[in-house]
Amino acid sequence: MTRHLCAIALSLSLLTPFVAEAQGVAGSYLAGRQAQYENDFAAIGEYYADALRRDSSNPRMVEAALIAFVNQGDMARAITLANRFNLTGAQNQVSNIVYTAEQAASGNFARLAEDLTAGREIGPLVDGLLLGWAALGEGDVTGAMEQFDTVSQQQGLGGFANYHKALATAVVGDFEGALALFGPETAGSLANTRRSVMMRAEMLSQLDRNTDAIELLETAFDGDLDPGLRDLRMKLADGQMVPFTGVTSAQDGLAEVFFTVAAALRNETSPDYTLLYARTADYIRSDFVDAVIMSAQLLEELENYPLAVAAYDRVPRDHLSFHAAEIGRAEALYSGGNPDAAIEVMQQLMETHGDIAVVHSTLGDIFRREERYDDASQAYDRALDLTPSDDPNAWFLHYARGITHEREDRWFKAEEDFRKALELRPGQPSVLNYLGYSLVEKDMKLDEALEMIEQAAEARPDSGYILDSLGWVFYRLGRYQEAVEPMEKAAALMPVDPIVNDHLGDVLWAVGRQTEARFQWSRALSFDPEEDDAERIRRKLEVGLDIVLEEEGEPPLPKADQDG
Structure with a gap:
């Protein structure tokens, strides 16, 4: 089955490079290519259509324009272009898809079969x-x-x-x-x-x-x-x-x-190939909501959020998948840079579908990303009220609410949620890591925290976040040499993360590798850390970690040889 599907995909050439054959179309061609890289189907169609008005003989440009028209949902323009292309005696797989879609949508079964056979x-x-x-x-x-x-x-x-x-x-x-x-x-x-x-x-x-x-x-x-x-x-x-x-x-x-x-x-x-088929299914059957939602999801994957929002918005309010479409629309609005509109969509959905847990949890996720932690906690409360207490899938709701409680300094409630999440999903690496790291930061139950983070690291040995936590708990326990290896791995996996590079700098300083430590702090500073973190990093670069710890009332580090 896989071989046949790959053949379908590889026979398309949306992203296949080709050279404009006439100098007069170069501008539109190059603009169309740039739009392809950005998955801006409306722009792709316009630029290539403009180029084709002056050079209609380029089959690959025709193919690219056809795919753009279909993927933006403009099948009428795709059909017009495909029919004009077919009149020249030429054809390609995409023009055949468009032509077939026209015959299928009109119920012209005999013509469809005749053409396929021919x-x-x-x-x-x-x-x-x-x-x-x-x-x-x-x-x-x-x-x-x-x-x-x-x-x-x-x-x-x-x-x-x-x-x-x-x-x-x-x-x-x-x-x-x-x-x-x-x-x-x-x-x-x-x-x-x-x-x-x-x-x-x-x-x-x-x-x-x-x-x-x-x-x-x-x-x-x-x-x-x-x-x-x-x-x-x-x-x-x-x-x-x-x-x-x-x-x-x-x-x-x-x-x-x-x-x-x-x-x-x-x-x-890739999603652009798949979208061609989903959009065609949607065109042939006008009430095909599953195809509409799949098209919207693929557009989200392609980061074409305006078209994704428009697709989700086509699902009728009385359809049983309306809530799923509205959740998708809210996520697309948020990803497209419009969080207020996303929140408004979810709040309106609560009025009609407030008995569905995922409606509240999705709103909670949006609030959490917006750092509106109290609002997020309340949304997760409602979601958990609608979820059986022993539902194994509720672990994520407790985990997410634990994060919002922790960010609001409600640690007792946060720890309670994290431990409930682990009760429902034992060994879940993200929960183990978050709880363990939080305990380390609060200088609480460090031995248990280490055990949790080691278990998380064993489950996900390639997670930079978890390896950072492992290195950091070793550091906080005073086991500095043991902290170096996981922290260096974390920095290799997350080379532009300011926190990881800052942590690595502290670990290197603790083992006497002070020149390397200053280099890591400088790197961390270049990756736009939070202002409070940036101020502390600048102070470490100025006077070293030992004096910063002394100024903060922390115990001094053990003596280590300069540069190891």
């Missing part, structure tokens, strides 16, 4: 599945099933083929046959996604097997049901025959092909 290809997996759904759209059920069987004979594609054959079987009303094809043993990992499990539950309900459907939901999600799953379970428990809504037509099936490939590509290639 060579307007996308790739073996996509082409084979599209031909199966096109046959179903033409009313040829037998031909459709035979086509899916043909795809299943190709190495690595059996899971994809069985998954789509199951959906096609359900579309024609044979839910028993669909379920036989839909299990993990036939459809592989595709049968275990949230979307797939919900569709299987709907099929079971259509067969008057609501009890089996409820058991499937509980087993698949271990009782952790989001609003959409809870709503489905409630209907099943009430004895309702839930309609099959996952894929209801051949056109939906065509959209599902692109969505399925997009979901698989997320683990195989």
